[in-house]
Amino acid sequence: MKVIEIGSIGPGPFCAMMLADLGADIIRVDRVAGAELVGPSADFRTEVLNRGRRSVGIDLKDAAGRELVLGLVERADALIEGFRPGVAERLGIGPQECSERNPRLVYGRMTGFGQEGPLARTVGHDLNYVAQSGVLSLIGRAGQPPTPPLSLVGDFGGGGMVLALGILAALWETRRSGAGQVIDAAMCDGAALLGAAFHGFARTGAWNPARGTNLVDSGAPFYDVYLTADERWIAVAALEPRFYAELLAVLGFDAASLPEQHDRSQWPRLKELFADAIRARTRDEWVEAARGRDACLTAVLDVEEAAEDEHNRARGGFVEVDGLTQPAPAPRFSRTPARVDSPPPLPGEHTRSALADWGVSQDAVASLVEAGVLSSISEPTPSSADADRLEP
Template sequence: MGPLTGLRVLDFSTLIPGPLATLLLAEAGAEVLKIERPGRGDELRSYEPKFGPDSVNFGLLNRGKRSIAIDLKAADAIERLTPLLRSADVLVEQYRPGVMDRLGLGYAALSAINPCLIYCSVTGYGHDGPKAQTAGHDLNFVADAGLLSLAADGDGTPVLPSTLVGDIGGGAYPAVMNILLALIERTRTGRGRHLDIAMTDNLFAFQYWAMGGGLAAGRWPKPGRELLTGGSPRYQIYRTADGRFVAAAPLEDKFWATFCNIVGVPEDLQDDSRDPDAAQRAVAALLAGRDAEHWRAAFAGQDVCCSIVGTVEEAMADEHFVARGVFARRLAADGRTIPALPTPIAMGLRSACPEAGYPALGEANGLLAPGRQQGL
């Protein structure tokens, strides 16, 4: 039994932020009922590649949940959902501000019938402010928060992020944090609350150092020229002779000194504060002279904070992650299993469910109050 066993979560969200948040709650033992539109369900079901009847992306993010298919615009939708709404501890939704209100499912309406409900809204820009109704995706959120401007390629073009930091770091994770805080608060007050999770707001924490330098000293960051964005030889990605890459992060002097000795950096460039660009060019030339396996062996067992850039496939096979059981949980579909999506829930707090599938659309419709048959 996980710490959230006995809690019921209604998930009205789609795609990534809300579903990932409720996945974490499910991993901790909560019962998650995913509310989907009849016929198609969550759009993520239709993505490729498939794992079972639906997409593997949907499966990874919705493992261990149950699905209810209902047309929220139907005349009897609220009536049929009311028993679930009364019994729910948490509701997660991801519509633009005002949509749930128009459906009769806004916080004011639901708190009247369930004062203990913790109602979590995840949006790009929040429920108020000039951008509240602005459409956007992850790339827009990191652009508007200034985060996209920090790292740039050679001609100054911002680097396209390889991860959905807005959806995950700005949306899913803050949603879970605030839901858990609200659950603790509810034990004291006996009441729920509305949580307004704005993904863009939550991205400023990722650039604390850029804000600090600008606010305290007037030194606003220059794209690609700061300590952690390409302006130092001590925090760089270097190409090797075989076309692979070294992620080098020997920031502290003790690590840098060891790194310089291993790589063979000329003594006059080891004080990189005098000419960082020259030191970087020297390191780049030295690392480019040998292949990745040479540098892997050279750095092994040394305190240099250096890694060979691995592929996703290589990372999943890494003996360290295997030994820690990172991929021990399994997602099942049609008689096959693959590793489940690892979540940041501590092992001892996860529900005892090492293998689970994802829900078929509408498979839990029996939980709805009686009404006309919903077409699937």
């Protein structure tokens, strides 16, 4: 599968990373100068979301650069862009222009609020989209404000992963119809979809709108995290009666002396009893006490521990690429294993080789480099951020 990724940040790169992990040949189109990272990372070589594909530097505002991208579209199966609505059209690489060059192209569009609607052109970040979806209102502890769920629900789950699924589904349909189509992936839509079960619970009265009072939102004493004697944490998630009985046995409780598991009026008291008991031993002592038992008790590992954990190592859950440890591709395949083929690129690092592999002559590349339409650089040049590009 051949994919053009118009360089962006957050959900677009996550979508492209997933496809690259699964074997897609992806050209990432970065700016000819001034490509930037927005967020904690300041090093392109450690931007894990950009792994597994090659970068070319193209000036999309130059007619020759636009024509080059449209020429690549003729050879592509899919394109991913994360501009605000209307920007790709102004650049001349919108769905209509691309479809005219390749009617089978699947055109993936990643935005926060979608291609139309009152908020379509409103600037935002992950948290805004999750708030709009209704899901943010459900996340948090009792008496506390809603808790930002990192960028997992909007950018990555509701955004990049949903777009990747849409692209693959559209490509499957194209095999039958012979026609491409546009994928309108909005993070507010995807975040709502991730929360489908909880939207359903709320509308049928099965969910208390007060945060931190429900079964899986930290309300239940048997579904929460607890501090241990060594100032570390364990997670318990013993929902079913048989698992709950095992948890009580591990913690040293006599079930007959405790309130009934689902007596919500007694949950605060039961939570205090659990907290006091768990505070008496270290995290690893609790893990050892629960080993081999169905108590649903797990250590809360930090990122360093997760990479070195016995189970995760046995599964190959993390890989090291150029000295950078990172999560391995998922899911697992029995016959065609996914893998990380290359580290994150510098912007424009593969301009010559990637374009050659996609059928662009080296003479044409050399001419465009000389004209400033293409860059083939070894280090990024700092510049102000492009306000038209999606931000995490």
